[in-house]
Structure formats: structure tokens, C-alpha cells
Amino acid sequence: MLLAVIIWIFTIAIVAVFVGKYWWFPAGISEHAKGYDEQFMLTLMVTGVIFFLAQMALGWVIFRFRDRGGRASYSEGNNKMEVLWTVAAAVLFLGAVISSTKIWAGVHLSENRPNALQVDVMAKQFAWSFRYAGPDGKFGKLDIKQINDASGNPLGIDEKDPAGKDDIVSSVIRVPAGRPVHMTMRSRDVIHNFFVRELRMKQDIVPGMEIPLRFQADVPGKYEVACSELCGLGHHQMRSELEVMPPDEFEKWLKAQQQPQQ
């Protein structure tokens, strides 16, 4: 009896916290985030109903069928029920994943947008670097032997490559609102992960690989970047910022970064 009550109380409390959204996602800032939130709500509805009914049913049978001195029923099962709930579970679970495939494909299986802003990302223990191609639109070659954090070359841009002379390297990532961004992500030591909550996406960054991640942020603001793959003792401090700027402000900022020729 007590157990039934405890289960019911927990179930109602958990549902209440979800409904009340006391601790929740931050507002999304992209079309992808909108789609994400819809898929999350769909999944929440389906699982919420199953969770509620299953826990309530468990509490109910605990309450209703406590030993009252009689005989239990010698039922060994009910094939119709088995088929029914097997099919229902399969339809719901597979339905959920099939409906989410569109969102997944939108992030990882979509075409390159022609007007996308290209940003190189370099993750290291324990900081982020973001590189823009500068006026020539070309990224300079990278050379691991020229990596020098002290003199501001965390990526190891080859100083012999003219294309790299106007590359802009920043410790925060700034992008124009409303324009597709195409990040190419590298790590120079261990696995890291780029995560921005408001974008509703993250991606592991694996040494030896160049991994793309595409997004389009539509709402100006500053959003925290949190490394999301254990990378060592500074993992919890590997923070940066995504600053989404109105397009003209972004252009102003980009121009202001261009150093005079050394």
C-alpha cells in the first residue's frame, strides 16, 4: 500500500516538473532548434504517457492485489495482449525515430550552402580557436611544427603560405545572424566536443579527422560554448562563446580584425 502511494507520488511529481519546465532548454535560436524542440515534445508526449500509465498501473496492481487470503488466478498469459502491446511499443518507438530522421539529416546529410560562412575550429587542451579566411577567402595551410601558443599561432598557420597571412584567429566564434555557417573542426591533441545549447547541436572533434558541422543562427546574442567530451583535467573550463551579430556588425568586426601586413 505504502509502496503504491510512493510510486504514485513520484510519478506525479516527475510529470509535474516536466510540465512546469522548471529546468528546461534555453530558447532555441535556429530553425533546426525549432524542429528539435518539436521532436523532443513528441517524444516527451509518447514516453510521458507510457511512463505515467506504466507506473500508475504498477501502483494499482500493488494496491489492488495484495494478499487477502484467497487464491491467485492461474493465468499463464494472454497472447492477444502480448501481441497488442508488442505492436504498440514497436509502432511508437520506431515512429519516434523515423520522425527524427529528418532533423538528423538536416544537420548531417544536407547540401553545402553556397553562401555559407566558413569557420575553422581548432580544439586543444583546454581552449578553443576559431579561424576566418580573411579577404582572400582562402585558409592558409597548417603545419603542426609551427604551432606556437605563446606567439598567438595555436593552429600552426604556415607562415610561408601567403593565403594564411590574412587569416583571422579568435578565441570566440562570431557569426552573422541569418547566414549559414559551415565549421570544419579539428583537434590537435585529444577528443573534444563543440556544444552550444541554443543551437541544439554538438559534435565530437576527433584528432586526425576534419569534421563538419553546419548551422544557421537567427537570433543575435552571446551563447556559451561548452566542451562536451572528456578531454583532461581542464575539461570543465574549456569554455568559449558563440556571438551571433547582426550582419553589418559582423562585417564591421571582421574588417577590424584584419591586421596590417607584418
Place this chain on the structure above:
Amino acid sequence: MASQATHVHHPPSGFIRKYIFSLDHKVIGIQYWLLAIFSVFVGMTLSVLMRYHMVYPDAKVSWFEKLWPTGASGGIMSPELYLSLMTMHGTIMVFFVLTTAPQSGFGNYFLPIQIGAEDMAFPRLNMMSFWTTFVALCVMMAAFFVEGGAPLSGWTGYPPLSAVGEVAGPGQGMGQNLWILSIAIFCGASLMGAINFIATIIDLRAPGMTLMRMPLTCWAWFVTAILSLFGFAVLLAAGILLLMDRTAGSSFFLPAGLIVSDKILDHKGGSPLLWQHLFWFFGHPEVYIAILPGMGLASNLLSVFSRKPIFGYKAMVYAILSIGFLGFVVWGHHMFMSGMSPYTAIAFSILTMCIGVPSAIKTFNWIGTLWGGQIRFTTPMLYALGFVSLFVTGGISGIFLGQPALDLYFHDTYFVVGHFHMIMGVAAIFGMFAGTAFWYPKMFGRMMNETMGKIHFYLTFIGVYAIFTPMHFVGIAGNPRRYADFKDFEFMKDLMPVHTFMTHAAFFTAAVQIIFIINLIWSYKKGAKAGDNPWEATSLEWTIPSPPPWDNFGGQHPKVYLGPYEYAVPGKTKDHVMQNEPE
């Protein structure tokens, strides 16, 4: 059909033969069970330290400095110390608790008896598998005491972090080597155990004990052993490759172009993703290894204490078999964000949703078993009911995580931590509590104290919900996992009250476990003497004395006539019929 292999080992004499280097599956089962109890207390202590640090990261604790002069200089736990405690917490819990007691503890003790055998198929191999596990535990614990301490790369040990050696941080030198060595030794022990279980079930069933008359615990132990066989073999290979990358200059997992602590490393040609595939090919079956025995036991207990046959025995068997089979093809759901091909993510997610179906079937069948029953709320039954509730809660969050689209946000957040703790750290542990409460009378000849049992159950049940449900909420808010503290991020400031709540819930729940230990010790001497069948259950272990004689059936060879869940049979005077009762 079952062959009638009789065993040549005679009743043991002398303390060493009887209790230390014993060939008796019952002693070996208890040894594994005790090893798991020791390990869970170590693992739990580590988790309490972790939860303390997350909420009080700058606290000065004088005995931290005494224990860890470098890791906690000034009495303040450093992030690297936190990460190494976290690594060892996960490793000890997953391997030395969840992979020992449910299968090798209770399974070793009760599988032979439940199928009517005198012992396991290979008693010497059995003894070796326990002592090898023991050595593995010693090697693992040694990692705490070497220079640099325990590794900090998580129980998953992803390279390059785990492969590049000391340059990556304290504990990444000798500590990581010992970790790999311990795991490799553990793999060897598990393989020995797996072979033993499979051979025993195939060959040593008593006459009349068909596969479809086996209690569901036996089916669970059977499929778990098959998962172990293939899973641990792959983990052993992966561990050897990792050790070679670290010590022999190979580059299985290390690409070119690594620069760590300003040193350009010499490796090239390897892939960090290869480790992940190998590890999770083991790692996913591993979680089913951890939960299947508990599911088998829950089925038994719900039937015994509802006085009713299990609802849908055949469906339950098929569910165990499908979970086992599908368990081998879903490993990629741990790697959705890893950088592997997005197409494989889709394939893995469909298979992952498929594995949710047999789990759902089992849950509905458990509720169906209770329906129409006459439920006896003994302590083992309470744990079994708790198991069902916790399994629902823990399993449900899997529906979110199995979708790569949703994993785009939830990967490496506390949503994942909440999910796997609910399902492994709680449901599986409740399976172990249930097994202890249920089988203690048979193992030690005395009943456990019901009052202490009930208090322990209720307080722990409330406690674990309080610790792990909020993890889902902070996960939804985006709280990353494996963070030593949350000071650097604006968005985490609002989440600190939730963390404080979880930390206090953890302190409370950890303290409550003392009641369990006191009960174990008190009942050993003071518990009411147990007869052969205190629970009025029908499987073969309840047809023999408590505790059983050295050869289980006292020289008799049991003959089985019935299935394992003959409760409330119409036309019978008693409400249960033993499996060996002739028609």
C-alpha cells in the same frame, strides 16, 4: 538431453579447501558476492566524494590532503583528482559490482541447483575465475597507490587521452597501465566464467529439466554468459591494442599530428574511433550483462510473491533471447556524435528502438503477473517491485537517447548520466538487493531481519529517485557530464540548487546502506532459522536444506516434472507445486 556427468570432487576438508580455494560453486558464488559488496562500498564512497566536490569545489578538507598530498594539496580536491575518482567509480561499479554479483555471484550459487546439478561443469575453472577476478580487483585498487594515482580518462578510456601517457595528465602513466592490465585480467576471468555457464546449462540439466522448464533466472544467466563470451573477448583485444599504443610504439588508435603539452607525438595512422567501436561492441552487451540476471530474478520473485505463474513465460524467454541478440548490434548508439558516418547512426538508432520492444514486453508481463495475484510484500518482493518501477523510469529516457537527432543535444549531458544510473546503478543494484534478501536464507540458513529490510528498501527507493531523477532535468538544461565543477559557466549557476539537492540525497542514501550491512551481519547469527522453503517457492533450490549439503542434492539425482511457476494450480490443495513433484 542432459548428460549425467557426475563430479569427482569429494567433500572438501580443511579450512583452505572449504573456504578459500574451494571448488564448490556455492562457496565461489559467495566469494563473488562478497567481492561485489566490498567493491560497491568503494564505488559508493567514491561517488559521495564526487558529489561533495561538485557542490563544494573549493572546500578545504584536511583528510583529503592526507590521502592525496598532490591531488588535494591544501585539502582542496583538484580537478584531476576528481576525474580520477570518477574514472575509478565507473570502472569499479561496472566491472566489479554489476558484472560480478548478478551473474557470477548469484548465478554460480543457484544455476546448478536450479537445473538440478551437483556443481558447475568445470569446478576448477570456476575457482580460477574467481581468483583471477580477485587479482584484477587488486591490480585496479593498486592504481590508486602508484605515482600519479588512478587514471582520469573515464571508465570508457577513450584514446588519445588514454593512450598518450603521462603527458596527458596525472594518473595517465602507471595508473592507466594498471587500469588496462586489471581490465584485461578481468576479461580473462569473465571468459572462464562464460564458458562454464554455457556448458553447465547445455549439459548438466537434470532429467525432465527441459530448457522451457528452466526458471527465467537460468535463461538470463545463459544469455548473459553468451554476451560475456563475445563481449569480453573483444574488450580484451582492445585493451591489448591500447597497451601496445602506450608502451610498444604502435598507433592503432593514434593518428598523426598530435601535440600534447607542447610535445609533437610520434604516432601515425591510427583512429580514435576504432577504440570506440571495439569498446562499445563490448560495452553495450555489458549493460545487458548487468541487467538481464536482475530481470530474470524479478520475474521469479514477482511470480513467487504474487502466488501466480509468470505472465507469458514463452514471451519472456523470447524477450531475453532478443535482448541478447539485438544487444550486439546497437553499440553505435554510444557513438552518434563521435564523427562516424551519419548513415550508420540511422541504422543503429532503428536497431536501438527495436531493442526497446522486448524490454517493454518484459515490463508489461511483470505487471500482468501481478494482476490477479495475492501479493505478499516480503522484503525480496519489495525490491523486485522497486526494480520494475526503476526499470521503467530508467528505460524511458532511452527512447530520447536512441534518437541521434535528440542526442545532438543530450550526448554527454547529465541526461545520459541519469539514464544509465537509473537503469544500471539502481535497477540492477535493486536486483542484487532482491537476490540477497531472497536467497540469504538458503545460503546461510537464517532469515534476514524483515524490519531492517523494509526500512532499507523504502529509504533507498526514495533516496535513489531523489538522486537520479533530477539528473534528467539538469541534462535538459544542458549540464555537461564529467565536469569537476560548474563555476565557469553562466547557465549552470541556476542549476546549483539541484546539484545541492542531489548531493544531499546521495549522502542520505549512502548512509542508509549501513542498515543493509548491519542486517547482513546481524542476521548471520541472530536471524530466525530458515527451513528448506521459507518463501513457499517451487524451483529446485527450495527442495533442499538451508544451507544445502556440499553436493546440493545429498547424493540424489532430482527428476523434474513441471515448469518453474506452478502457483495457484486449480485442483491442488497447496497454492504451489514443486518442480520435482511427480504428477
